[in-house]
Amino acid sequence: MSQLLPQALLTAIDEIGKLPGVGARTAERYAYYLLRANQSSNEKLARAITALGSGVSYCPKTFALVDADQEISPLYTDPSRDKTLVAVVEEPLDIIALERTGQFRGTYHVLGGAISPIDGIGPEQLHIPELLNRIAEDTVEELIIATNSSVEGESTALFLQRQIEEQGISIKMSRLARGLPVGVDLEYADQITLSHALEGRRIL
Amino acid sequence: MSQLLPQALLTAIDEIGKLPGVGARTAERYAYYLLRANQSSNEKLARAITALGSGVSYCPKTFALVDADQEISPLYTDPSRDKTLVAVVEEPLDIIALERTGQFRGTYHVLGGAISPIDGIGPEQLHIPELLNRIAEDTVEELIIATNSSVEGESTALFLQRQIEEQGISIKMSRLARGLPVGVDLEYADQITLSHALEGRRIL
Numbered sequence: 001m002s003q004l005l006p007q008a009l010l011t012a013i014d015e016i017g018k019l020p021g022v023g024a025r026t027a028e029r030y031a032y033y034l035l036r037a038n039q040s041s042n043e044k045l046a047r048a049i050t051a052l053g054s055g056v057s058y059c060p061k062t063f064a065l066v067d068a069d070q071e072i073s074p075l076y077t078d079p080s081r082d083k084t085l086v087a088v089v090e091e092p093l094d095i096i097a098l099e100r101t102g103q104f105r106g107t108y109h110v111l112g113g114a115i116s117p118i119d120g121i122g123p124e125q126l127h128i129p130e131l132l133n134r135i136a137e138d139t140v141e142e143l144i145i146a147t148n149s150s151v152e153g154e155s156t157a158l159f160l161q162r163q164i165e166e167q168g169i170s171i172k173m174s175r176l177a178r179g180l181p182v183g184v185d186l187e188y189a190d191q192i193t194l195s196h197a198l199e200g201r202r203i204l
Numbered sequence: 205m206s207q208l209l210p211q212a213l214l215t216a217i218d219e220i221g222k223l224p225g226v227g228a229r230t231a232e233r234y235a236y237y238l239l240r241a242n243q244s245s246n247e248k249l250a251r252a253i254t255a256l257g258s259g260v261s262y263c264p265k266t267f268a269l270v271d272a273d274q275e276i277s278p279l280y281t282d283p284s285r286d287k288t289l290v291a292v293v294e295e296p297l298d299i300i301a302l303e304r305t306g307q308f309r310g311t312y313h314v315l316g317g318a319i320s321p322i323d324g325i326g327p328e329q330l331h332i333p334e335l336l337n338r339i340a341e342d343t344v345e346e347l348i349i350a351t352n353s354s355v356e357g358e359s360t361a362l363f364l365q366r367q368i369e370e371q372g373i374s375i376k377m378s379r380l381a382r383g384l385p386v387g388v389d390l391e392y393a394d395q396i397t398l399s400h401a402l403e404g405r406r407i408l
Contacts, residue, residue, distance in 0.1 A: 004279070004303055006271040008252070009258025014251040020237050032297055033224050035269075039257040039290070045219040046250035048212075052235070053243040067210040075208070093236055099208055169382025185211075 020034040063110035114152035267314035318356035
């Protein structure tokens with residue numbers, strides 16, 4: 001079978017196909033869309049992609065994403081935010097999800113992942129020492145361990161809890177509630193979620 | 205709410221979100237992936253996107269996509285392909301789908317869309333005159349009208365059939381068979397598909 005598509009399109013399909021969760025068909029669709037889009041909008045996209053590396057850095061305090069010319073995250077420096085209440089998350093984008101609730105007025109700490117022996121990620125690769133420093137410096141009173149409810153997230157939460165207890169740090173620690181998500185019927189809920197919902201039931 | 209993400213990341217999310225079918229969450233996921241990817245692979249992606257415009261052109265005969273320095277599509281110039289058998293498709297990528305079957309040894313003609321009054325696409329925007337030219341030039345014997353089985357695809361097929369008949373061109377015309385796709389249970393097939401499957405049943 002001879003080459004069916006122009007090389008420039010094949011290269012674009014190939015490069016786009018490296019994005020997470022993008023299969024061959026989706027990559028073709030995106031590339032074909034870009035092929036028909038105007039050149040200036042494609043150049044804007046290309047510039048945005050190349051500018052990512054130099055335009056973004058990590059806050060050395062919270063490890064949230066910040067502009068490259070910024071030092072500390074505004075989510076930390078904002079005086080209206082409670083530094084004694086810290087939500088510990090796996091990834092920087094988890095902050096966005098929590099901020100969207102509009103319910104949290106504390107600060108954040110990004111671990112930079114979760115403990116996952118299969119992926120070769122051990123606790124020493126996470127920003128745990130920096131968290132322990134913050135607990136002391138900011139006299140943190142409560143830690144909301146908001147790692148995912150996956151196996152890795154749970155292990156990380158447990159590891160963190162033990163680490164803090166072993167160091168003799170006395171602090172309130174909590175996990176996000178688990179139960180039925182809004183809009184899901186009882187009959188369609190999985191067994192584990194339903195067990196958590198039963199266990200965490202609230203007296204009316 | 206202050207700006208939660210670095211400007212460079214927001215710009216990338218915004219630009220990526222213009223791709224077809226990419227919502228805010230997906231755009232965030234792609235941008236965050238690119239943020240952590242290495243700079244050289246991002247530059248390759250950016251170059252591939254900007255090179256699309258100048259690297260690809262349309263074959264003036266079949267309207268398939270070709271390299272910018274190529275004149276006529278190799279799918280047309282290849283002497284082993286039967287020029288008297290033409291598959292008429294809506295979009296260039298439809299050719300790939302048909303080629304993947306390995307069953308077709310004719311040539312292609314890309315209409316460049318389908319008749320869709322809602323989207324303001326009339327027959328005058330499709331490559332129909334060029335098709336009529338090819339029918340005469342290449343003494344085409346059979347036309348497989350392989351437009352989609354959507355309302356627009358069906359209207360386009362019907363329009364094409366009438367146009368050719370009105371011009372007094374005597375030629376064999378066919379449509380791709382419609383029926384049950386492989387792997388779909390009878391009980392899950394929709395009514396229209398099942399009607400087509402009944403209508404087009406084959407005697408054993």
